[in-house]
Amino acid sequence: MSIAPTPTNTHLDHLDLLEAHAIYILREVVAECERPVLLFSGGKDSAVLLHLAVKAFWPQLPPFPVMHVDTGHNFDEVLEFRDHTVERLGLRLVVASVQESIDRGRVADPGLLGSRNRLQSVTLLDAIEAHGFDAAFGGARRDEDKARAKERVLSFRDSFGQWDPKAQRPELWNLYQGRVNPGEHLRAFPLSDWTELDVWRYIEREDVELPSIYFAHHRDVVERQGMLLAVSQFVEPRSDEVVTRESVRFRTVGDANLTGAVRSRAATLADIVAEVATATVSERGATRGDDRFSETAMEDRKREGYF
Amino acid sequence: MTTSDLLRLATVGSVDDGKSTLIGRLLVDTRQLFDDQLHAVAEASERRGVGDLDLSFVTDGLRAEREQGITIDVAYRYASTPTRKFIIADCPGHVQYTRNMATGASTADLALVVLNVAHGVKEQTRRHLTIAALLGVRQAVVAINKMDLVNWSREAYTSVADEVETLCRDLGYRRVQTIPISALEGDNVAERRSDCWYDGPSVLQALEAVPGRDEASTSARLPIQWVLRQPGGGRTYAGLLNGSRLRVGDEVTLWPAGVTTRIRGISTPGGSRSEVDPGLSIDLDLADETDAGRGDLIALDPAPTVTKEFRATVCWFADGPLVSGARLRLKHTTKSTRARVSALEGVMDLDHITLSPADRLVTNDIGVVQIQCADFLCVDDYRDNRMTGSFVLIDEVSHATVAAGMIGEGAFGPRPDL
Numbered sequence: 001m002s003i004a005p006t007p008t009n010t011h012l013d014h015l016d017l018l019e020a021h022a023i024y025i026l027r028e029v030v031a032e033c034e035r036p037v038l039l040f041s042g043g044k045d046s047a048v049l050l051h052l053a054v055k056a057f058w059p060q061l062p063p064f065p066v067m068h069v070d071t072g073h074n075f076d077e078v079l080e081f082r083d084h085t086v087e088r089l090g091l092r093l094v095v096a097s098v099q100e101s102i103d104r105g106r107v108a109d110p111g112l113l114g115s116r117n118r119l120q121s122v123t124l125l126d127a128i129e130a131h132g133f134d135a136a137f138g139g140a141r142r143d144e145d146k147a148r149a150k151e152r153v154l155s156f157r158d159s160f161g162q163w164d165p166k167a168q169r170p171e172l173w174n175l176y177q178g179r180v181n182p183g184e185h186l187r188a189f190p191l192s193d194w195t196e197l198d199v200w201r202y203i204e205r206e207d208v209e210l211p212s213i214y215f216a217h218h219r220d221v222v223e224r225q226g227m228l229l230a231v232s233q234f235v236e237p238r239s240d241e242v243v244t245r246e247s248v249r250f251r252t253v254g255d256a257n258l259t260g261a262v263r264s265r266a267a268t269l270a271d272i273v274a275e276v277a278t279a280t281v282s283e284r285g286a287t288r289g290d291d292r293f294s295e296t297a298m299e300d301r302k303r304e305g306y307f
Numbered sequence: 308m309t310t311s312d313l314l315r316l317a318t319v320g321s322v323d324d325g326k327s328t329l330i331g332r333l334l335v336d337t338r339q340l341f342d343d344q345l346h347a348v349a350e351a352s353e354r355r356g357v358g359d360l361d362l363s364f365v366t367d368g369l370r371a372e373r374e375q376g377i378t379i380d381v382a383y384r385y386a387s388t389p390t391r392k393f394i395i396a397d398c399p400g401h402v403q404y405t406r407n408m409a410t411g412a413s414t415a416d417l418a419l420v421v422l423n424v425a426h427g428v429k430e431q432t433r434r435h436l437t438i439a440a441l442l443g444v445r446q447a448v449v450a451i452n453k454m455d456l457v458n459w460s461r462e463a464y465t466s467v468a469d470e471v472e473t474l475c476r477d478l479g480y481r482r483v484q485t486i487p488i489s490a491l492e493g494d495n496v497a498e499r500r501s502d503c504w505y506d507g508p509s510v511l512q513a514l515e516a517v518p519g520r521d522e523a524s525t526s527a528r529l530p531i532q533w534v535l536r537q538p539g540g541g542r543t544y545a546g547l548l549n550g551s552r553l554r555v556g557d558e559v560t561l562w563p564a565g566v567t568t569r570i571r572g573i574s575t576p577g578g579s580r581s582e583v584d585p586g587l588s589i590d591l592d593l594a595d596e597t598d599a600g601r602g603d604l605i606a607l608d609p610a611p612t613v614t615k616e617f618r619a620t621v622c623w624f625a626d627g628p629l630v631s632g633a634r635l636r637l638k639h640t641t642k643s644t645r646a647r648v649s650a651l652e653g654v655m656d657l658d659h660i661t662l663s664p665a666d667r668l669v670t671n672d673i674g675v676v677q678i679q680c681a682d683f684l685c686v687d688d689y690r691d692n693r694m695t696g697s698f699v700l701i702d703e704v705s706h707a708t709v710a711a712g713m714i715g716e717g718a719f720g721p722r723p724d725l
């Protein structure tokens with residue numbers, strides 16, 4: 001027996017299908033849950049997620065607020081983008097502050113140069129509890145990391161906010177089942193099946209607005225542990241480091257003291273799509289100090305309640 | 308950009324036949340893996356003393372999986388070639404993780420089967436091919452692996468190929484492509500092995516050639532997810548279109564009410580359209596005022612069956628048993644209702660594809676039951692439409708998903724006309 005080539009029976013391209021599915025998930029969760037929230041970092045994935053949410057409920061506003069888990073270690077351009085986007089769309093913004101968690105003694109201060117990445121889980125879970133959210137949309141994609149590759153679209157969290165990767169709910173067909181008991185919640189990932197390249201192609205196709213730091217620009221950088229870090233109040237050059245001014249852009253947006261830039265001249269979305277299509281280093285490997293510590297760094301953080 | 312179709316595949320294979328190595332190889336050979344990811348795999352391989360590059364580490368993501376060397380849950384992987392994007396659900400092989408395998412297979416258009424040429428079809432592979440068939444998978448690409456260990460013996464290959472082709476035909480698969488490979492050495496995975504008696508496609512070539520998305524054989528179905536209020540005061544009905552195409556002007560019926568009306572307008576995420584293909588999230592403007600809402604169905608004729616009672620095949624996932632009389636919550640399309648398992652007709656013997664009488668289903672059993680619902684559902688036979696033919700059962704207390712169900716008399720076993 002063999003398979004003869006058959007013409008494809010659809011003229012929808014895969015971005016249309018990914019978009020349709022993401023919108024379907026957004027609507028399903030909103031219909032099944034009482035108090036959803038959309039986690040909005042100002043990064044490209046959350047910008048795409050918000051764009052999809054606006055489409056899913058148009059002409060009404062998405063029926064949920066957006067929440068930023070603010071580490072206090074932000075790029076100025078990203079904060080501006082966050083505020084401008086929320087205002088432009090007329091959405092309600094909830095800011096959950098890691099600094100406040102530190103001030104209230106919920107977590108220890110890792111210092112100016114330390115990572116606040118892991119602390120975000122506590123701030124996030126406290127905010128989810130305080131606001132009574134029962135579902136949180138996130139922009140995570142399965143192609144980002146090997147632990148994420150295992151996660152369901154609707155990911156159940158117990159009353160401690162924990163993810164148990166060995167006991168995930170079966171998730172068949174498009175039957176997303178969002179029931180939880182009080183105190184438990186769901187994370188919902190409408191972009192699960194998107195790759196980095198899909199996200200960029202979609203941004204290009206839809207002209208989704210992004211923070212300026214995703215595009216090539218000149219900036220003072222230092223090289224530290226194989227990463228190019230932007231000089232800022234969070235990254236002060238050490239005596240043995242040489243500051244250079246280079247054309248760079250960011251592939252992901254996280255803490256300013258941990259997110260590396262890449263050398264690039266890609267100034268337009270078309271340039272970026274071309275660059276991403278031929279990249280040889282992964283998004284997180286290139287730029288995220290937080291994922292470099294161990295083989296299971298992401299799994300460990302996710303178990304504790306991370307995004 | 309160019310149009311490229313999407314193919315969802317689920318892997319099937321017994322432990323150690325080389326499934327993870329094959330997927331790893333496919334990803335490496337189609338350049339889906341970045342240098343740092345390859346480096347991480349090499350480091351992990353070295354730490355565990357398993358040679359330079361154990362490609363199976365590409366797919367096993369959880370700590371427990373790496374430690375125990377088994378796959379517990381589905382890992383999703385993405386590959387694309389100039390003609391197609393692939394979503395690969397890499398499914399676990401162990402029987403206690405059948406629910407995870409079913410999760411991966413439920414949306415698959417194709418089963419990618421890996422067999423060891425020296426062992427043929429093992430029990431686990433047979434079970435999973437059967438489950439995939441029950442879940443509606445109708446095409447398979449079968450990689451007959453470890454050909455290097457049998458010196459590329461044509462006889463060894465043919466005997467396994469015959470065995471698996473017969474099994475697949477019995478299970479109702481319509482298209483089966485068998486391919487001799489060495490996942491370890493990369494022969495016939497992406498590139499064809501040169502100087503070989505085998506002259507068919509490589510695994511990748513076969514995956515590029517199979518028909519695309521699985522289409523339902525019913526007419527259009529739009530389960531209403533959400534009602535959108537329009538500025539002028541009207542309402543539109545939003546959902547994911549399935550079945551067949553819809554056009555402005557089509558006469559549609561709202562179920563379960565049975566009210567007929569006409570489509571006045573169709574919106575898609577890309578704007579208004581005069582016609583739209585299944586697979587898109589759309590919203591419909593209807594000519595007549597209705598009080599339809601979430602959980603109702605908009606459909607073209609032939610109509611779905613509107614019923615409170617039906618027979619179904621269920622895969623039972625919970626730790627405790629399912630017995631006749633069990634009360635559960637049922638979710639079907641966008642509708643939830645209370646339900647009762649009114650009769651248990653039997654449990655399936657996956658090795659012989661027969662139904663034996665049983666008074667309970669235990670974890671990972673597949674059985675045939677009668678279900679009664681508190682509300683009317685608008686259903687199709689699962690084999691005609693995976694969306695309107697499927698449901699899940701939910702525990703009322705823990706809210707866990709305890710079963711997956713497929714509606715229809717013959718969902719059990721192969722259909723004679725295949």
Ligand SMILES: Nc1nc2c(ncn2[C@@H]2O[C@H](COP(=O)(O)OP(=O)(O)O)[C@@H](O)[C@H]2O)c(=O)[nH]1
Pocket residue numbers: 320321322323324325326327328329363452453454455456488489490491492
């Ligand atoms: N000789 C040989 N060994 C292979 C081949 N493919 C896989 N293996 C080995 O078989 C073992 C099991 O492979 P793995 O991919 O982990 O199997 P899985 O349990 O099906 O995912 C590993 O030691 C592989 O290196 C092959 O084509 N030839």
